[in-house]
Amino acid sequence: MNQAAGSDDRNGGERNYGARTVLVGTPVVPGLAYGPVIFASGAPDYRIDPDARIDEADRAAEAERFTAAVATVADRFAARASASSGTAAEVLTATAALARDRAWIGTAGGLIATGIPAAAATVTAIDKISAMFADRGGLMAERVTDLADIRNRVVAQVLGLPEPGIPLPEVPSVLLADDLAPADTAGLDPARVIALVTRLGGPSSHTAIIARQLGIPCVVAVAELARIDSGTTVFVDGDRGVIGVDPEAGPIAEAVAEARRRAAEVAQWRGPGRTADGHPVQILGNVADGASARSAAALGILEGVGLFRTELAFLERPDEPSVAEQERLYREVIEAMGGAKVVIRTLDAGSDKPLRFVTHPDEDNPAMGVRGNRIVATHPEVRDHQLDALAAAADGAGAPVWVMAPMIATVAEAREFAAQVRGRGLVPGVMVEVPSAAILAEKILAEVDFVSIGTNDLTQYTMAADRMSADLAALTDPWQPAVLALVERVGAAGAATGKPVGVCGEAAADPLLAGVLVGLGVGSLSCAPAAAAAVGRALATVTLDQCAAAAQAAVAADGPAQAREAARAILG
Template identity: 80%
Template sequence: MAQVESSTAQNYGAVAAVVGTPVVSGLAYGPVIRVSGVPEYDVDAAAEIPETERAAEAARFVAAAETVAERFTARARANTGSTAEVLAATAALAKDRAWIATATGLIEKGTPAAAATVRAIDTISDMFAKLGGLMAERVTDLADIRNRVVAEVLGLPEPGIPLPEQPSVLLADDLAPADTAGLDPKLVVALATRLGGPSSHTAIIARQLGIPCVVAVADLNRVDTGAMVFVDGERGVVGVDPDAEQIAAAVEAAQQLAAEVAQWRGPGRTADGHAVAILGNVADGVSARSAADLGILAGVGLFRTELAFLERPDEPSVAQQQSLYREVIDAFDGDKVVIRTLDAGSDKPLRFVNHPHEDNPAMGVRGNRIVATHPEIREHQLDAIAAAADGAGAVPWVMAPMVATVAEAREFAAQVRERGLTPGVMIEVPSAAVQAEKILAEVDFVSIGTNDLTQYTMAADRMSAELAALTDPWQPAVLALVERVGAAGRAADKPVGVCGEAAADPLLACVLVGLGVSSLSCAPAAAAPVGRKLATVTLDQCAAAAQAAVAADSPVDGRAAARAVLG
């Protein structure tokens, strides 16, 4: 394993370390635990099922798949925010007709249910991996579904994460949403994965939990289970066997700082009084009320509306949607609420829409593009939002995802204004960033989705561990595009927000403000660290750090340059 260089970073006396991409700041220490209980099953040794028993075997398989899907659905309902959304998408994948039909067809030819499950899922996984982009993100989810269905078929316990008896560090190749959804942050104090990227499901859920996280750690499997390790989520380091006294003192200092940060109550502003709205990302009424109860957010910067649509066999009615939207509006009554219209397609297909096969779905019919074939879906959604806004304390802001042209922005804005709402669009496609001035002439605001903007700018699958450095939002090319959008916002005197995962990084948040961003929307758990960091620096410092980061040659250099300015 690579030695930690004490000349460049504090090593706390560690004997060795492995390094990856930092995604959630913080410092934690404990023994290593790993996901266990994956069923062992020899597919090649499976005996053929007699023809007279195949119908019963197929029925047993279908029942097992339905049970696993129902467990995902139950977990989704028990969670809120992005965790609930991710689990709901996995539940939909577990019910997907394509892989179930493939497995059933194999069983009808004599393949046992467990072997058919493995072969069907592996076939779909290979196809998803070749497609890349958002579809490749689902390979981990498919493997999790496979393992759970096989365990159910064989009558084995459901695989998952062991319940530690003391605060521990969870290491894994990758983590499925069901693994991370039920984590207790008092017992699992940090995460590190060999695969994944800065916007992977693991990173998103770690931010929601507020625990240190490092991804794309190539040599992670060289760290033994049970070893005492620290995870430094700011530097991206997993250190092995540090000096007990040194690391204990460092963790205590980090916990004291975290306690101070947790006392931040807003409003968002720099040390010299420049206002920056700190907003929350939510997915339903429950997560919105939980976010509002924190008492530190100025409103909602991203209301993901997908939960109203996922897993449904038919389109939700206007009345059903209206009820969901009103819950979120009421949770922040009188405050800013930004609602994103449906971002479906690709990795989040709708059961009531016949999505055509796409060789490259990450760049296919998703987000706002679905209106080309199903305009009624967006029209009904806008009707529901307008109805939900009736009598509210503030007019909701509504933005469309995956807008690529000025014409798309103009068409969307007209429909939103017809309903008395405030129109905006997401800047996720490089073409939209390049044309930010023209787009802002059509709408009242824009919000930058850094996850997709990074992926599309760098032409790199955001789930690829090998390309994690390219999908880092600190990439200078990505920051240069943000700078262009920020300048367009200032010129038009219109708000420019960021609602991607980059807004949850306190250091990067300061850089974004220096690039002209006026609001930051993040997981509610990240709001206090972001607000507290901004309160310690001036706008001039943010601008200087921003210029240094844009001028850097790499994300690592950009972080270092910004830290030198901001502390």
């Protein structure tokens, strides 16, 4: 029996359905799935002779073979990005750019020129850069998985081996891996891969984000994953972060059937977002392009877009896109929403998303460096052109267009951005991703018209923990009481100033956490469109007083697991 279903709160509880082994990780996408295990394939099966050398007469041909392999791999990433939308397209476009990065390609080319074969040169060059990224930590460390994927694909291409990736299961299966590259995760068929479990990664890793977009249960940071054999039948409880090996067929089948029934109820939810006692909560979607905006609008349940990531227009570009090019992209999204609310984030570049046409000195810690709104210091024209394009796209939109800046840390930065946005007839806001912005929320809200909390970065920066570190997954959990306390402070600032406070990080997609966020003063939740119905349906079953009580209990908890249980005891 191979089944998958949505969240199963009633039968989840502490039941493990007779499983002979139970493993625990960090839950990131709720749901219950049951089926045989398959494993993602890793590096191609090859051996590199460290003493092998190429004759000087053959080195030019070897260099050409290497260049052709890199181009093929990068083009495949780009093609997959073109066939995708939203977060998947953004991630794949960034990976294609990384595959063409001149730093590692130049290093490998230099090694080939000394006689080292292309495969060995690829491994040496990418491993060197991977070590540098890992040392820098933060968002740069997140790219190590992408670099390993690029390395494996280029080596396979050079050696004429099959492209590494995920096997296509014949029956719906549970995919297990040390970690998953974006190229693999974005291409999954949720009808065949019904759940994801990884040994590494964190709550806001690319694997978790794309799994949420696909709507399949996901658990990360499962340290003992190697104890599970391929072909074994397991259940994955994405609500509790539990994986059970060889459960009893009867109990798990009943639990999955009940979960499927509840998932069908959730799918019928149509909004608008409000609690059981009528308190309004806007349910919005995160999008990255016109295609994903049209898909989100077609669901018929969203009240607009709460996060339009504009990076897709800039990534992998050798030069800055023109104002006219940008205007067309932005207008696509605005028109797709038919006059509904659209919140647009200005360019969040830098760190793990470098721009080829924006250069600045190498940084020891790019995640703490020149990223987001901070590129204005050296390249003010990039933001000026983007705001001009947004103003042109908003002309005649039929509804106000809201624009927010990422990585705002001071009141002065908020004031300067607001002036630029208001001068173009747009509604100014900022992202709260840096703890200083949360601490100064009331003063910042005095300068802008709204704020939106990016829980992924706020959690990472608050807890001083790399969000890709499996060892630190508990610290980068958005249920951390310290993070919730900062959200509470921002919510109170919104109430004091009478201005909207939203959440657009991955935390907004957690149906249980949604109630807590509302209890902390959040008025809108923007998440992957696939998660919106579950969030809206969960809020419709609880009152605002219950949300407030759950919020206080979660903030008062000692850790994320205790915060979840405290909230679940009140919200159900």
